[in-house]
Amino acid sequence: MRKKIVAGNWKMNLNLQEGVALATELKDALAAEKPNCDVIICTPFIHLAKVADVVAGTVVGLGAENCADKEKGAFTGEVSAAQVKSTGAQYVILGHSERRQYYGETAAILKEKVNLALANGLKVIFCIGEVLEEREAGKQNEIVGAQLADSLFDLTEEQLANVILAYEPVWAIGTGKTASSDQAEDMHAFIRGVIAGRFGEAAAENISILYGGSCKPSNARELFSKPDVDGGLIGGASLKCADFKGIIDAWK
Numbered sequence: 189m190r191k192k193i194v195a196g197n198w199k200m201n202l203n204l205q206e207g208v209a210l211a212t213e214l215k216d217a218l219a220a221e222k223p224n225c226d227v228i229i230c231t232p233f234i235h236l237a238k239v240a241d242v243v244a245g246t247v248v249g250l251g252a253e254n255c256a257d258k259e260k261g262a263f264t265g266e267v268s269a270a271q272v273k274s275t276g277a278q279y280v281i282l283g284h285s286e287r288r289q290y291y292g293e294t295a296a297i298l299k300e301k302v303n304l305a306l307a308n309g310l311k312v313i314f315c316i317g318e319v320l321e322e323r324e325a326g327k328q329n330e331i332v333g334a335q336l337a338d339s340l341f342d343l344t345e346e347q348l349a350n351v352i353l354a355y356e357p358v359w360a361i362g363t364g365k366t367a368s369s370d371q372a373e374d375m376h377a378f379i380r381g382v383i384a385g386r387f388g389e390a391a392a393e394n395i396s397i398l399y400g401g402s403c404k405p406s407n408a409r410e411l412f413s414k415p416d417v418d419g420g421l422i423g424g425a426s427l428k429c430a431d432f433k434g435i436i437d438a439w440k
């Protein structure tokens with residue numbers, strides 16, 4: 189049975205003290221009321237080591253929002269997959285549309301990052317999704333299919349078992365516009381079909397596919413009610429404990 193997951197993406201928000209406080213608040217809220225899904229928070233690099241201590245031994249998993257496409261060495265300002273792992277984090281988000289769009293991360297770069305993350309024992313939350321013009325042109329399946337093929341199709345089935353997918357239509361990220369639950373389900377079913385075509389039915393059945401894009405407590409239950417939507421990757425609403433917990437509770 190594939191996992192139900194709610195993962196937060198803090199992006200470039202919160203200073204160290206604020207991040208530790210939010211992680212502590214979330215940990216306490218989930219200790220009081222056990223979640224019905226896996227919960228992960230993905231934080232800026234600077235938070236990882238301290239937040240790892242806060243959530244150690246709790247239900248809250250921890251991830252980074254990025255890692256380098258190089259193993260180690262003279263790459264000033266970069267943070268390697270091994271360095272992320274050494275903080276106690278277990279996950280890393282790769283392929284977020286903001287990384288693709290603002291930092292020129294190509295499919296080839298992302299393929300390197302995925303390989304390094306998996307080789308260093310991190311689970312990858314791999315983001316895919318089309319921009320508005322592509323959806324308006326009816327090209328969303330073509331785009332998302334290519335994103336999957338170009339960065340993930342050389343993995344083995346064993347490697348893919350450590351990948352979570354996040355379908356994030358770029359037009360819905362941080363815009364307040366959410367894909368309808370039917371739009372999300374159509375795409376998630378398509379993605380599962382693409383995975384089945386390359387890796388087989390069992391791999392497709394087992395992989396968790398999260399929806400991301402203006403997900404909030406008021407729409408999470410409807411989105412998560414769809415058979416191929418296995419949870420959410422949450423940006424803005426992961427920055428307030430009550431909102432994030434409200435989305436987690438959509439699985440109840």
Ligand code: PEP
Nearest residue numbers: 361362400401402423424
């Ligand atoms: C995201 O950036 O991964 C995201 C889903 O953001 P938001 O929830 O703010 O749309």
